[in-house]
Amino acid sequence: MNTSLFDIQINGFAGVDFQQLGLTAAQLRRAVDALAAHQTLRFFATLITDAPDALCEKFQHLERLRASDPVVASAIAGYHLEGPWLSPEPGYRGAHDPKHMSAPNLRTFERLQAAAGGNIRLVTLAPELPGAIEFIRAITGQGVHVSLGHTKASDAEIDAAIEAGARFCTHLGNGVPIELSRHDNVIQRLLTRDELIAFFIPDGIHLPPGILKNFFRAKPAGKALFSTDCMAAAGAPPGRYPLGKLSLEVGADRVVRLPGRQNLAGSALCPDEGVKNIQRWLGLDAPAARRLFSTASAELFSIELPAIPEPT
């Protein structure tokens, strides 16, 4: 027997987008079953930047769907909220809509957390926004984890975020402009902070395999972990798939793009493929790859992973 997989950032799967208010119980169950077929029995359903009222509705809707299906309820081990407190600057904002971005606001967070039934476990934010450090201190004090991402924070802002309780970096190496100063950039600034556990997307597209290897070697043991950040195209054939209000294009090359744009917008990577990729690209044995992809992150969030039969 093996332990099943866990992923901290799943925006959708098997043609199903978790951002849609019209999401049906059958669609969500289909995504959960398809993730299970890819060995993934636990994950954080991830909602991205939108207006606070819309995010509240989405969390309430997901909670209603969880309440109606015990398999879905246990598969969604919590929520990862990525936005709306991100850098609105081009490149840093990625595919997130800057119109809905703002400085962090504790009252808004508390509304969202109430709508989510207290199940928001992880928030990705940009620590350079006004009030972000106090916000990090307040929500980490409530037991919610904070990850830095879609940010162009300075050294001092990163130091303050760590001191306030931030522990992670979301998809490090992405959520930045295509071209940056070779030394003075936020990837280097975050990579050098041994206190921070970095999550990387091992699809070979967000980070070419050689870059992934460099980043992996740059982190102390156990401080480089992995997540797919996958959207509806994962576990589904090439085509057009929604991510919130966006319609994204996924070709045979498995790259997820806004039509006509260079920026990547989530991945089409399945978690079990991610495990195989890190095994191959980082020269790990199978148990080490499973541990780094999955078990180590599940332990950080105290999530129990059910056993599954060894894949044949």
Ligand SMILES: [Zn+2]
């Ligand atoms: Zn992102």
